[in-house]
Amino acid sequence: MTGTTDIKPTDDRELVLTRLINAPREKVYRAWTEADLLKQWFAPLPWTTPDAELDVRPGGSNRIVMRSPEGQDFPNFGVYLEVVPNEKLVVTDAFTEAWKPSEKPFMTVILTFEDEGGKTRYTARVRHWTTADREAHEKMGFHQGWGQCADQLATLTAKL
Amino acid sequence: MTGTTDIKPTDDRELVLTRLINAPREKVYRAWTEADLLKQWFAPLPWTTPDAELDVRPGGSNRIVMRSPEGQDFPNFGVYLEVVPNEKLVVTDAFTEAWKPSEKPFMTVILTFEDEGGKTRYTARVRHWTTADREAHEKMGFHQGWGQCADQLATLTAKL
Numbered sequence: 001m002t003g004t005t006d007i008k009p010t011d012d013r014e015l016v017l018t019r020l021i022n023a024p025r026e027k028v029y030r031a032w033t034e035a036d037l038l039k040q041w042f043a044p045l046p047w048t049t050p051d052a053e054l055d056v057r058p059g060g061s062n063r064i065v066m067r068s069p070e071g072q073d074f075p076n077f078g079v080y081l082e083v084v085p086n087e088k089l090v091v092t093d094a095f096t097e098a099w100k101p102s103e104k105p106f107m108t109v110i111l112t113f114e115d116e117g118g119k120t121r122y123t124a125r126v127r128h129w130t131t132a133d134r135e136a137h138e139k140m141g142f143h144q145g146w147g148q149c150a151d152q153l154a155t156l157t158a159k160l
Numbered sequence: 161m162t163g164t165t166d167i168k169p170t171d172d173r174e175l176v177l178t179r180l181i182n183a184p185r186e187k188v189y190r191a192w193t194e195a196d197l198l199k200q201w202f203a204p205l206p207w208t209t210p211d212a213e214l215d216v217r218p219g220g221s222n223r224i225v226m227r228s229p230e231g232q233d234f235p236n237f238g239v240y241l242e243v244v245p246n247e248k249l250v251v252t253d254a255f256t257e258a259w260k261p262s263e264k265p266f267m268t269v270i271l272t273f274e275d276e277g278g279k280t281r282y283t284a285r286v287r288h289w290t291t292a293d294r295e296a297h298e299k300m301g302f303h304q305g306w307g308q309c310a311d312q313l314a315t316l317t318a319k320l
Contacts, residue, residue, distance in 0.1 A: 013261065058218050058219075058242075059218075059241070059242055081219070081241070081258070081259060082218075082219055082258065082259070090258075090259050092259075094254050094265060094289075095268075098241070098242065098250075099241060099242070099250050099252075099268050099270060099287065100287070101173065101265075101268060101287050101288065101289045102289070103289075104289075105254060105261075105265045105289060108255075108259050108261060110259060127259065127260070127261050128261065129254075129261045129262070129263075129264075129265060
């Protein structure tokens with residue numbers, strides 16, 4: 001798969017994905033932080049993302065609705081922990097808003113956007129609280145799902 | 161107990177404690193954020209706090225060592241989620257550093273320091289991810305332990 005390189009997880013509770021995306025990092029960052037853009041790539045087709053509200057600041061929350069091919073909606077809630085424009089985003093589902101604990105802290109996502117000669121080294125480190133959750137996420141199809149979404153992200157940002 | 165008022169938890173996963181402390185909020189905030197001061201009140205005597213490292217900023221971590229009367233040390237790790245000088249501090253044990261998930265996300269502590277005619281309305285809201293953890297914390301002696309520490313905090317800040 002073009003633009004994929006090997007990258008190792010930090011430990012056995014982390015899953016990681018990286019892509020070299022043929023767009024400047026400002027555009028890749030926009031696709032993660034502007035709701036109208038995020039809705040175009042966030043769910044792996046034929047799933048869709050009919051609704052997204054993103055309050056992108058430390059302590060800001062998001063609500064992203066994913067819709068199954070059968071039409072069932074799945075809302076996801078998270079809180080941004082760290083925001084460095086065009087460089088880094090950290091978001092967790094351990095809180096649904098600042099600072100209300102969620103029903104189940106499952107993952108914290110660390111996204112980095114690095115310039116590589118005008119392209120973007122896009123890396124998602126997905127950290128879990130337990131190895132069991134990391135394994136479950138992997139079996140749910142993390143690599144295929146996040147990989148497909150990264151491809152959709154790359155396709156969108158190339159057109160921006 | 162002087163300065164105590166009734167205050168209700170937000171929900172059944174929260175424990176809450178409040179005190180009216182006879183010191184301006186700047187001093188109460190200092191006692192929470194300066195290691196040399198925190199070591200003087202943080203553990204309920206005869207427990208002590210021999211070591212504390214506090215990197216007080218969003219994403220900064222802390223390491224606070226509590227020592228039992230028998231001499232056994234218990235290090236605690238946390239990360240600050242929100243810092244508003246002299247007004248608010250939010251710290252969680254869900255991470256040991258930014259952004260490394262801890263072994264067990266147990267609580268998020270929301271501290272507020274409000275001016276009441278030159279005194280400080282000090283409130284600690286301690287939120288857990290489960291009702292079971294809230295119950296366990298209560299049975300471990302939350303109200304007595306945090307209450308005793310609040311008294312020690314009040315005694316110290318009155319002398320600053």
